[in-house]
Structures are given as C-alpha cells and as structure tokens.
Amino acid sequence: MKETTGEEIKRVAVIGTGLMGHGIAQAFALKGYEVNLLSRSKESLRKAIQEIEWSLSKFVEKRILSRSEAETVLSRIIRTTSYEEAAGNVDLAVETVSENMDLKRRVFSRIDAIAPSHAIIATNTSTLSITEMGRATGRPEKTVGMHWFNPPQLTQLIEVIKGNDTSSETLNNIMEVSRRLGKTPILCKKDARGFIVSRILVAVFNEAFWTYHRGEATKEEIDASAKFNGGFPMGWFELVDFVGIDTEYDVSKILHEAHGERFRPCLEVTEPLVKKRKLGRKTGVGFYDWSKGRPRISSDLAGKYVIERSWAVAVNEAAWMVLDDVAEPKSIDLGMKLGTGWAPGPCEYADRRGLDRMLNTLEGLYSQYAIELYKPCPLLKNYVEKGWSGKESGRGFYKYS
Numbered sequence: 001m002k003e004t005t006g007e008e009i010k011r012v013a014v015i016g017t018g019l020m021g022h023g024i025a026q027a028f029a030l031k032g033y034e035v036n037l038l039s040r041s042k043e044s045l046r047k048a049i050q051e052i053e054w055s056l057s058k059f060v061e062k063r064i065l066s067r068s069e070a071e072t073v074l075s076r077i078i079r080t081t082s083y084e085e086a087a088g089n090v091d092l093a094v095e096t097v098s099e100n101m102d103l104k105r106r107v108f109s110r111i112d113a114i115a116p117s118h119a120i121i122a123t124n125t126s127t128l129s130i131t132e133m134g135r136a137t138g139r140p141e142k143t144v145g146m147h148w149f150n151p152p153q154l155t156q157l158i159e160v161i162k163g164n165d166t167s168s169e170t171l172n173n174i175m176e177v178s179r180r181l182g183k184t185p186i187l188c189k190k191d192a193r194g195f196i197v198s199r200i201l202v203a204v205f206n207e208a209f210w211t212y213h214r215g216e217a218t219k220e221e222i223d224a225s226a227k228f229n230g231g232f233p234m235g236w237f238e239l240v241d242f243v244g245i246d247t248e249y250d251v252s253k254i255l256h257e258a259h260g261e262r263f264r265p266c267l268e269v270t271e272p273l274v275k276k277r278k279l280g281r282k283t284g285v286g287f288y289d290w291s292k293g294r295p296r297i298s299s300d301l302a303g304k305y306v307i308e309r310s311w312a313v314a315v316n317e318a319a320w321m322v323l324d325d326v327a328e329p330k331s332i333d334l335g336m337k338l339g340t341g342w343a344p345g346p347c348e349y350a351d352r353r354g355l356d357r358m359l360n361t362l363e364g365l366y367s368q369y370a371i372e373l374y375k376p377c378p379l380l381k382n383y384v385e386k387g388w389s390g391k392e393s394g395r396g397f398y399k400y401s
C-alpha cells in the first residue's frame with residue numbers, strides 16, 4: 001500500500017493527554033492539522049483542553065495569535081475517548097501514553113487495527129524500543145520514533161528515530177511533517193537507547209556524579225563551573241533537579257543496561273534521594289532546595305571543577321554515535337544546541353579545541369580513575385592518528401575546506 005507523503009499528512013491522532021500529549025496536539029493544530037485527541041476519560045480530556053486553552057491564551061497575550069486564530073486552532077482539536085473515532089480516519093497517529101512497553105505495545109496494536117493502512121504510527125517514547133512497538137502491529141515499516149521535547153508546543157527540536165523495520169519513506173515523511181510543524185528534526189539512524197540528546201546528557205551527568213561522589217568537588221562547585229566557565233545554561237545538578245532525579249535515575253539504568261560499563265551510573269548519589277522522594281524541582285527539594293525558586297549558585301565557586309571533563313565525556317559519546325552510525329555530527333550538535341541550549345555542540349567544540357587534546361584529556365582521566373566512562377572511543381584515536389585533529393588541520397568530525 002502506498003504511503004501518504006509528508007505533505008499529504010493532514011489528519012493526526014494524538015493518543016494520551018498527559019504532560020506531552022496535550023502539547024503535541026496543540027503543536028499540530030497550530031500548524032493547521034486536524035487533530036483527534038484521545039484520552040481514557042472525559043475528565044482528563046477536559047483537563048487537557050484547559051491546558052491547551054491556557055497555553056493559547058499566552059500566545060494571544062504575546063500577540064503571536066489573534067483571539068480568533070486561537071479559537072480556530074482549538075476548533076481543530078476533536079476530543080474523544082474512542083479509538084475508532086480517534087484513529088479511524090488519520091494519516092498519522094502519535095502515541096504519548098505512559099512510559100511502559102506493555103502499554104505502548106497494546107496502544108500500537110489497537111491503532112493498527114483501526115487506522116487506515118497508509119497511516120504511520122509514531123511513538124514519543126524517551127527510552128523504549130521502537131522496533132518492539134512496531135512489531136506489535138502489522139505495519140512495522142510504518143512505525144517510527146518521534147521524540148518531542150517539553151513543552152512540545154514551544155520547543156524547536158524533534159528527534160526522529162528509525163526502528164529496525166522503519167522504511168526510509170516513513171522516516172522522510174516524519175522528518176517532513178516535523179519541518180512543517182516549524183520544528184528542526186534530527187535523525188537518529190538506529191533504535192539505540194537514549195537516542196541522541198539524553199545519551200550525551202547522561203554521560204555528562206555520570207561524570208559530574210562520580211566526581212562529586214569521590215569528593216573532588218561539591219555540587220555547587222561543579223554547577224558554578226558548568227555555568228560560568230563552560231557557558232552551559234544550567235549546572236548539571238541543577239539540571240537533573242529540573243528534569244526530575246527519578247527520571248534521570250531510570251534513564252541512567254536503561255543506558256547502562258543497553259550500552260554497558262561506559263554508562264555505569266553513580267547510584268550512590270541519586271538513589272538515596274529517589275528513595276526519600278527528594279526528586280528535584282517537582283517535589284520542592286532534590287540536590288537543591290527549590291522552595292524559593294531556582295537555586296542561587298555563586299560564580300565565586302567556578303573553576304574548582306575542570307569543565308573540560310564534561311566536554312571530554314560528551315565528545316567521547318558523540319564519537320561512539322558516529323562510529324556506530326547512530327547519528328551524524330551535525331545532528332548531534334543541533335540536538336544539543338536546540339534540545340538543551342548548549343553552544344557549541346560537542347563535535348563543533350572538539351573540532352575547535354582539537355581532537356588530540358580531547359583524546360589526551362580522556363586518556364589522562366582513564367589512567368587516573370580506570371573507569372570505562374573515560375575510555376577513549378576508537379574513532380577518536382583513529383581520527384587523531386590520521387591527523388584529523390579538528391578545524392586547524394582541515395578535518396575533524398567535520399571537513400573544512
């Protein structure tokens with residue numbers, strides 16, 4: 001059966017109305033798509049619509065939309081609790097239910113039974129296998145990862161992930177739909193846990209946690225160095241508090257299982273807080289006290305943690321992704337810049353700084369601590385041996401002419 005092309009996709013089902021679902025429905029409706037929004041209960045649908053109305057009112061306040069445009073956007077969203085109504089007439093369904101494989105497989109299979117045969121089924125999963133969900137349907141080639149960032153109606157980035165069975169036609173269509181939504185899609189070429197952005201972030205969090213655990217720097221010193229020396233938008237502990245320590249804890253364990261010892265998490269740092277339900281901003285306390293707003297981190301503490309270590313593990317993980325053909329340097333850099341506000345991305349940074357220096361830093365850390373996190377990726381060694389040491393030499397992660 002011929003697939004619909006990206007530009008022919010007009011009607012979309014969004015399954016699930018949690019934090020992500022309502023924002024995704026709004027993002028589609030804002031760009032003229034007809035949306036069927038499905039929730040399990042009328043009550044959660046009502047709450048989702050309230051959230052969308054609130055967000056649209058902010059767009060009106062900021063004069064991004066007129067009041068009548070906002071009403072038109074809202075009118076494009078049909079609310080339903082019935083799968084038949086939600087998926088019966090769509091070109092694309094985006095699943096945004098809770099992060100649980102059994103549940104997601106059931107949802108995929110239900111959509112598959114109802115949706116027209118040309119329709120694509122996408123998942124917003126952060127950590128689960130797209131391939132496995134796709135195989136719960138009779139159309140695995142038309143299943144794909146479409147990983148949004150929070151809040152979906154505002155953020156720029158979408159990671160598009162190829163499952164083992166995803167066809168290039170499906171991938172291209174979702175890349176095209178993402179562009180039509182006004183987003184920047186980046187392609188994750190393999191169904192590799194953590195995709196692109198989370199994988200780099202967790203490597204950096206692990207390095208900060210191990211350093212803290214060894215008593216070499218306080219969390220305030222690490223965060224001050226990240227912000228004021230590294231130019232990162234937040235300190236690493238502050239960012240984990242912001243995301244939720246429980247979320248980071250779960251993801252770090254999944255990455256460890258998938259990618260091995262390089263991702264051994266420092267559970268000594270996170271687990272006690274998870275057990276005490278000190279989960280960060282959402283519970284008012286985590287690494288920091290959030291009861292009076294964002295933690296104040298003094299710039300006087302900057303420099304006590306060598307920020308080059310964060311860069312070194314980020315660059316190393318980027319090298320693994322390039323080596324394993326998971327992502328192109330450009331996608332990795334775009335992902336980190338748009339998804340987390342880094343400037344520059346790790347491949348750009350390494351090329352500027354010199355791959356030989358990054359390799360040196362990693363080798364030094366590896367010989368000092370003997371943990372896999374610091375073991376240099378063979379791709380980095382290979383590039384340096386070939387004289388591809390970055391911008392100055394004309395070739396690093398990128399080619400310069």
Ligand SMILES: NC(=O)c1ccc[n+]([C@@H]2O[C@H](COP(=O)([O-])OP(=O)(O)OC[C@H]3O[C@@H](n4cnc5c(N)ncnc54)[C@H](O)[C@@H]3O)[C@@H](O)[C@H]2O)c1
Pocket residue numbers: 015016017018019020021038039040044096097098099100103124125126127147148149150
């Ligand atoms: N929160 C984030 O920042 C974020 C970012 C990217 C991706 N994601 C992913 O998006 C998905 C949803 O996350 P969330 O943060 O919106 O979670 P959430 O808990 O806010 O929402 C999950 C929704 O799924 C619904 N649900 C549960 N079982 C259902 C069923 N049988 N049928 C229909 N709906 C059902 C729940 O009622 C709830 O509305 C997860 O896969 C998550 O990993 C989350």
